[in-house]
Structure formats: C-alpha cells, structure tokens
Amino acid sequence: MDKRESTTDLAAVAMGRKPGTLIIRNGSLVNVLTGIIEKNTDVIVYGTTIALVGDASSHPIGEDTEVIDATGRFLLPGLIDSHMHVESSMVDLPSFAAGILPHGTTTICPDNHEITNVFGLKAVELFKLTSENLPLKVYPAMPVCVPSLPGMEDAGASISADEVKEAYEKGWAELQGEQMNFPGMIYGDPAAHAITAEGLKAGKVLTGHFASPDNHRGLNAFIASGITACHESTQADEALEKASRGMYVQMRYGSAWLDLPNLIPALLENPDMDTRMFTMVTDDVTPSTIVKEGHLVRVLREAVRLGVPPEKAVQMVTINAAQLLEKSRWIGSVSPGRAADILLVNNLEDFNMELVISGGIPVAENGRLLRPMPSYDYPEWATGSVHIPPQLAEDFAVPAMDPDSIDLRVIRLIPGMVYTKQEKHSFVPRRGQFHAAPEKDLAKISVIYRHEAVIPPEHHRSSAFLTGLGFKSGCAYASTVSHDCHNLLVIGTDDEAMALAANTLIESGGGLTVVENGKVLSLMNLPLAGLMSLKSVEEASVELESIEEALRIIGCPHESVEMTLSLLGLIVLGELHLSNRGLVELKDGESPRFVNLFD
C-alpha cells in the first residue's frame, strides 16, 4: 500500500532531470504543516508519489505527463478517516472505495469488527486481501472485541490475544481497533490487557472507545494503558480532557451519531489552543449518507459551518490524523516524498471536489468516478454465512407455563437512540403460548444463531417481546445485520410472517427483508457475511430506501429505523437487549446479567 516510488527517480524528477507523470499548476495550497495558504503553487507527481511542491514552470514535460490547471482551485491533501467501519455502509470494500473516493477520502482505517464477528481471523485476512489493489489507502485496524461480551452471546468466532498477535505477525492489520471493553481495561481484565500488550509489543497505535463519564481516574487509567485515540466523546469538556491527557480526539459525525456539534465548542472556546490532538471521523455511515452528502468531507464541511477556521478543520482530517497514525511521512500533507493524494476544491466552505487524485492518479472528477474499481472475487465461505435450517411458524413459539395472564419484560425501542428501556406488559397466554399483540404495539423478537461453529442447542435461539415499533398485524422484519454477533434477528407480529422473513434471508444468504401478509415487500441482499452487498453504494442506497419504505408501509415511520433495530442484540448497551442466549439487562454502574421473561 505504501507504494513509494524509488527515491532515485523522485530526486531526478524534482531536479528536472526526468519528467513527472502529473503536473498540477497554479493552485492555492492549503499547507496543513504550517497552516498557511500558499498561492500559485505547482505540484509535480511521479507515479504514486509527490516529487516537488513549488514552482514547476521550468521542469520538463514528458510525452506521458498529464498537466492539470488548478487556477482558482485550492489544493488539499486527501482526507484520512482514522476510525470507521466499512460494514456500516453495507457494501464491500471495492464498492465502498468507489463510493467515497469521489468525495475525497483517500485513506481509511477500517475496524472490520462486524465481519470478524462472523468469520473471525480469516475475515481480517480477507479484508486485507480485498484492499490490496484499490486506489485507496486502507490501514486495517485489528478488531479486539469479538464478541462484545464473551459468555453471554455467540458470534461466529472470537478474538483473543493470540489472534491479535497472529494478525500483526502476518501483516494483516496496521493499527489496533477500538478497545470497547473500557471497564475491562480500567478494572484490570487480564484478557483485555493481554490484547493491549500484543499491540504495544508490535508497535501499533492503539485506539479506544471510552464511553464512561469518568473523565478523571477512569480516563487516565484507559490512556495509561497505551490507548491514544478515541471517537466516543459526546461533550466538549470530555473531548478537551482527552486531548489534554494525550489521547487523540476523533470527533464523530456519522449518519446517526452526530457528536461533532457538541464537541466543537472545545475548539471555539479555546481559540489559542493547539489543535493537533483533534481529528474527525465518520465511524458509521449509511450508503445513502455517502450518496447524498458525501463522506468525511461532510464532516469537514460541518466543522467549518460551525465556525472552525478552514485551515484548522482541514488539518483535523489530514495531518493530525496522519500523526495519530504515525504515518505523516507518507500521508496527510502535500509535500515531496508523500503519497500523491491531492484534492482540488473550488472553495473552503463546501469543499466541492472538482478533482480527486489518489496515489498519483486522477480517480474522480466532480463527483464522478473516472475509472472502474477492481472487483474482488470472494471465496464461497464468505458469501455463505447463514447456517440455519428452514424455519416453521412454530419455531417462533414462546411457551407459557400456565394459563393465567402474567407481566412479561418488554424491550422498548427508542428510535434514533442506541439504548433501550425495559418495561413490563401484561400478556394473556393463548393455546399455551404468548403471542405478539399488534393492537398494543407488542411485537415478538427472536435471535437465531446463524454461524458455522457448533454451539449447545439451548443457545440456538431466544425470543422475547418488543414495543415502540408500531408494526401492523401479519408483518415481520428480519435482518442478518445485528450487532455485534450478527445473528439472525426476526421481529414480527405473526409467527407465519416471522418464518417467511427468516426463510427469505436463509435462502438469499443474508440481508434485510420486510414481509406483510405472506408476501415479501422488500429484500436487500447482503451476501458478503450477511452484512454487505456486492453492488454499488448507489444501488445499496436505493435498496435500503426500499426496505425503509416497506417498514413504513407495515407501520413503522421512524427514520433509518433499521439502524436502531440492528442494535437490539447488542448486549453491551443499556437497558434490555436480546442475545441468542436470552434477555440481558444492563443498568448504569452494574454488570450485564441474564434476566428471564417472567420475573
């Protein structure tokens, strides 16, 4: 990936003894190293690498030298997203690259923990292989929290210190992914610290996810453990504290988690502060966010709109991120010897990408990709990840112990939020079972283990009830995107509908589907690990909109509700969630625990 040209050639081009492959003339360079805008600046590129920045007027032009006039345009380094998950955009890496390059993101650090929950270490290798021929710099972050809560749920695999070590030895990961087990780190969990030790031993930058309000002892303990980047700040004072204590702040502005506006005051209220510790990331964006608003440039634009001076905002998505990654000798600035990742934009407010050059090659112009992305030929195992036999309606039955009405625990969905609330609702058994009750907005929810590994039969499935969704009768929704284990999630108001939804995805190899009155209203195929489409971001966006439209038809009006639903199985969140092993309650300041439906 670090395909630096031979230094002999680069020196020859800089000295004018050899023509460059690309010359950009007369741009206004946003120099992120000095924070100064340098007018009338030329750049000479040789192959993948920048050879000269300054005045190219007397340098030779060869037969194959492409010359680009940048008069009236600003030159920026390619944008660097230091924390994100490709899987959230529901397409594979080549399609993702095709989707984001026109928006100027030229480097990503994907923490591919979704697919790793499905396939384990071989997913890490697959991701690395997939990235290799793309005109995008991909620095994979090794997932370290797979599954999120060992012993309370079952993913397709688990990652321990041994796998982390192996991935580093084999060169499959460039940095350490988000350590989400912050309680484990600060309270001294040996397994979490063993993983950290492997990262430090391998010299990797370690990233974290510190979501506790304990900005003092806990934060110090987390940083003292060697973790120097975190994207989980939600308040300005938290961000300021992290930066002051030596942790890069990765200010997040994804599709759903919009922390940036809450963090920017840390900068605006301290205008003289050195901002080198501040960066911006996307974390999770839907395909439609990319199509409609762009990728990291959308975050940059928002920061400038909120009042951050453009030069500083650009630093936060270029040189600061490169320094976070300890890769500023290769990316993050338009300087000689660095990768020729260069953006031509027409202003420093909208940052409209007139031309995107990645690795020395113009790859996109005015939002359009200039050349097709190489596709990847996936092995069979990667597209066959739903290992569940056909389902019958009775498989979804929730048996009642006795015929009397009883209060059951119910998960309350809070649209747009990552947490749920716990409620009690009275249920009257019929024919020895508890049933969904659409008239009271009570749906049934089931999680079915879908991975290849053999686990005890009692962990194959669990069921419970859900409110807050508004599904009509005779409807169901199913999805193989269900964080973090990504088991098959089925929600419905009717067991027949649930079985149809489940079987639709079992047959298609994974995805999202909506069913009403015995008919499939919409199906989005996600064959790669049951998480990702093999189509383009644009197609994925359209298909996802069709799922959302179908959800509205069956009674669920909330925006991007599939994202909220995909967290119903994520048992590290409060307050009540469902794993394949059963209901898990997590209250503030307590450890997660299994609870049963009845008490």
Add this chain to the structure above:
Amino acid sequence: MDKRESTTDLAAVAMGRKPGTLIIRNGSLVNVLTGIIEKNTDVIVYGTTIALVGDASSHPIGEDTEVIDATGRFLLPGLIDSHMHVESSMVDLPSFAAGILPHGTTTICPDNHEITNVFGLKAVELFKLTSENLPLKVYPAMPVCVPSLPGMEDAGASISADEVKEAYEKGWAELQGEQMNFPGMIYGDPAAHAITAEGLKAGKVLTGHFASPDNHRGLNAFIASGITACHESTQADEALEKASRGMYVQMRYGSAWLDLPNLIPALLENPDMDTRMFTMVTDDVTPSTIVKEGHLVRVLREAVRLGVPPEKAVQMVTINAAQLLEKSRWIGSVSPGRAADILLVNNLEDFNMELVISGGIPVAENGRLLRPMPSYDYPEWATGSVHIPPQLAEDFAVPAMDPDSIDLRVIRLIPGMVYTKQEKHSFVPRRGQFHAAPEKDLAKISVIYRHEAVIPPEHHRSSAFLTGLGFKSGCAYASTVSHDCHNLLVIGTDDEAMALAANTLIESGGGLTVVENGKVLSLMNLPLAGLMSLKSVEEASVELESIEEALRIIGCPHESVEMTLSLLGLIVLGELHLSNRGLVELKDGESPRFVNLFD
C-alpha cells in the same frame, strides 16, 4: 529503553487501587499537547511511567511512595535533543548523561558518526550497549556517511547500505543519522540512495544535513528521498521553506554553530503559523558549554529570550521532537502512559531545573546529580585506537624539488568558521625541504593515518602549510580529534616539536596536546577511540581549558580554536583541506579534487 510498566499496574494506580511510586503535587503543568498551562496539577508515577495527570488528592500513598511538592513550580516534559553527537563533548556516554541530566535533557538521539569513523559498525553496537543502563533515553541514529568522501580519505572503517541494514536488524539504531551527502542524494548517487532505501524499508525516520542554497529543486529532491529532518538551516527563509515542504527544522544552537538567532525570525514574523515542524537541537557542544550554560535548556532559554512564547518554545524541545521521532506515545508530554521524564522549573525564562525526574526517578536537583551514573567497562580495542609507530622529526619533512623559491598553496584558517580559504605564499627551500616560518605565520600541518586497517603506504601521511594560527617558533599541537576520519592531526612550527606532540598522543592512546620548546605544556587524554575522555564533563572541561590556555601561550589567541582546528581535515568543506591522502580543494558548485602543493 522503552521500559513501560505493565498496563494492568498503570490502570490500577490511576484508579487508586494501588499506590504510585511517586506523586508530584500541585504544579503548573505546561501542557505541550494543547499549549495551555494547567495550574494545580498533580502527577502520579508508577515505576518508569506516568499513571495519572490531574488530581491525586484522594489517591492512596504507599509506604514507598515519594511525594514531591511542586507548589510554585512549572512541570515540563523532559527535553528531547533529536540531533547531536556525544563525541563533540569529548566524554563517553555515561559521563555525558551525568553532565546533561541535571540540565533537563532526558532523551538524546546521538548520531555517533565520529566513533564510527574510527571503529565502524562495532562502534554502533558499542554505543548501544553503553546506553543500556543509563537513566537517559538514548535513541541512536545510524551513521550513514562514513567516511565523508570515500576515495579521497581513509577512516578506520566505512559504512555502506549493508552495514546500515545489519544495524537495523540487530536493533542497534532507532533512526537514520544525518545524510550529509546531499549532492549524492539530489544527483542520484546509487550508494547514498541504497542507504536511504534500507532506512525506509526498516521504517526508520531519516534525518539529513542539507546545506545547499538550493531551496527549491535541490531541497525538494532531498525531501522527496524520504529525509524529513534537517539541522542545517542558517537563514529564516531556508527554515520556513523546509518546514513548509514537510521537513522538520532542527534549529541548531551548539557551542560554535549558533544558527538559532538567525532562524527565529521565521517564527516571529509568522505569529499565526503552526509551529509543529520546528524543533531545536544542540548538534555539537563542548564540555565547558554544558558545565557553564547547560545543554538543550540553553537553547530553550535563548529561544524565549529571542521572543518565542514559552509554551511554543517548550513544544519545540518536547512534543515536536517526539513527533519528529514518531515516539510521542512514549515521550514528549506529561501524560498517562508516557515515560515519567518530568522537569520542575521555577520560571519559564531561565528554566532553572530545580528537579529532574528521568524514567520515574529523581536524578538531579538544582544542578547536582542525585546518584552516581553506572560506568561502562570498555573492551581493549575501544581504548587503543592509535596505530602509529613512534615518529621522528624527519618524518615531517616536506621535500622540495629544486632549490628555488616557489609559491605554495597554503590553508588559511578562519577562526570560528567551518570553512577555510586558499592562499599562495612564497617558500624558500632549505636543505632540500620546505619549512614552517613562524615569523610569517606559516605553520606546517600533517595528517597521519592512525587506524588499524591496512592501507597503501602512500596514503599513510600527507603534509602541507597553514596560516592564520599565530604559533610561535618551536611549538606544536596534535590531536586525534580530526573530523571525520579522525586521523592524527599535527600542526607545528618545528619538526622536532611536531614529533614530540605526535609521540605524546601515540603513547597516551589519543587526545589533544600542546608542545613548546621540547616540553609538553598540556595533554588531554581521550582514550576512547581517541575522541572521548573517560572522566566527567567537569574534568573534561577543565582539561580542555588547559589545552586552550596552552594554545594561547604558544601564540594562538582564538576562542575554542581546537574546534576550528579539528575541521582542517574535513574535506567536504570549502575551500582547502588536508586528508591523509593530500590537499583537497572544494570550490562552490564544483566537486572536490586533489590539488598539489606546488601548482
């Protein structure tokens, strides 16, 4: 060296479950990450590493916890000197550490190319071994220009890409030393580029020495070759150009090369500029500079005196240098998880070092070392490096071809400058030889090969004449410190005196000596490689003063003239210098060439 404590312990200390080993209370932290001064700040250290920064008032104090009250004091990170040569201070590494730690330098990056010219690769290993038990962080820089001009001089060894590779593989060097062969780099010398390639392959930070006025093509070519730090700027515009093009500026303020005041305008004239690319280094300091004025803190003090805001000046010798080295996760800031290298100073002008903590241990207080430095037991080869048989007066004869008077080339010494000038003076032969003529300020100069390797007899010695020194009759000076080959340099007005001076050093195993009328006036022993004393910096300083006093007695009044003399053999400098193979002329814009005495 990166002796980070276990993260489990660090987390336990930060959380208050385990006492720290050292607590600093109530200091004013100069936070180099944000540029903000944080009052009333405590720091908890555990072993070598910082566990917590903030409020330690409710943390436990153990039986062995040392508590330091920092009320009224500022807390700074230990200072980092990213480019310097220990040999210039004429003591070995343990003595050097003892000399500089009281002045707050806690990390050095020694480019040990002087001793490597004497011993080759085994000197690199020796330096690494010597550094291992010191309470000083030593990141050795691999010397890459040994000798400075292959084919025109003979050192004790030479370093090629193979040795560079071996040193990295064996872990003897942490970064690449100064590439002084900038013409080789920019004009494509394969040997220089092969060395660069090894550095890049090993992931090392490459440092350079770019002393050309070509701030555009040449500078771009040099940086495009992957070299991202340089200490050779002498003008503000040069410094600004380097920083803008992605090369860290290592502003130099040594004992003799005082570039800093000329570079500071780059900062003062651009007050809004981001200064992350600016650092400060010492390069070469004499023992007496250390004793009388301090080490890197002397540079820091000068920068503040010249008008750089203290917070920014401190950044330039801490976090900026750490980022240059890509080691900011371990050094360069007072933050959790970082090395406990912490300075307590009483103000931000003089930066008086009240307490220096290095690796978690208070090592010096008010300028005094608190504990003895471990000494190193050198192998025999390291202290026996002068391989020359006893000399006779006639060995120094310069034969004349015929009896007529003739103009000879003469080197003119310019005190305090690194360059010389070339002159012609008329000489009248006596007894078939040319002689020194003290009455006309014409001394004889000889360079005698002193290393173990076998070289052709015709390269064993060369002689020429020198003016500008003022030596009286019957006097001589000899030194085994003679850059870069460090052959035996003998200068005198009388052949008997020259032989005595040479024999004095041959017997003592190297050093500096001054001889007058058959008597040794002063001798400074430098047994380690003929370059370094095994005594303390204080003793070395006194001995060197005695040499300087003796030089004054024999007629040479110039300040620190031994430094200027030590460059008379450095043939990469202009205009006329003497190698063991003969006189070398170097004119601006030309290649160096051998010239003879007569034409």
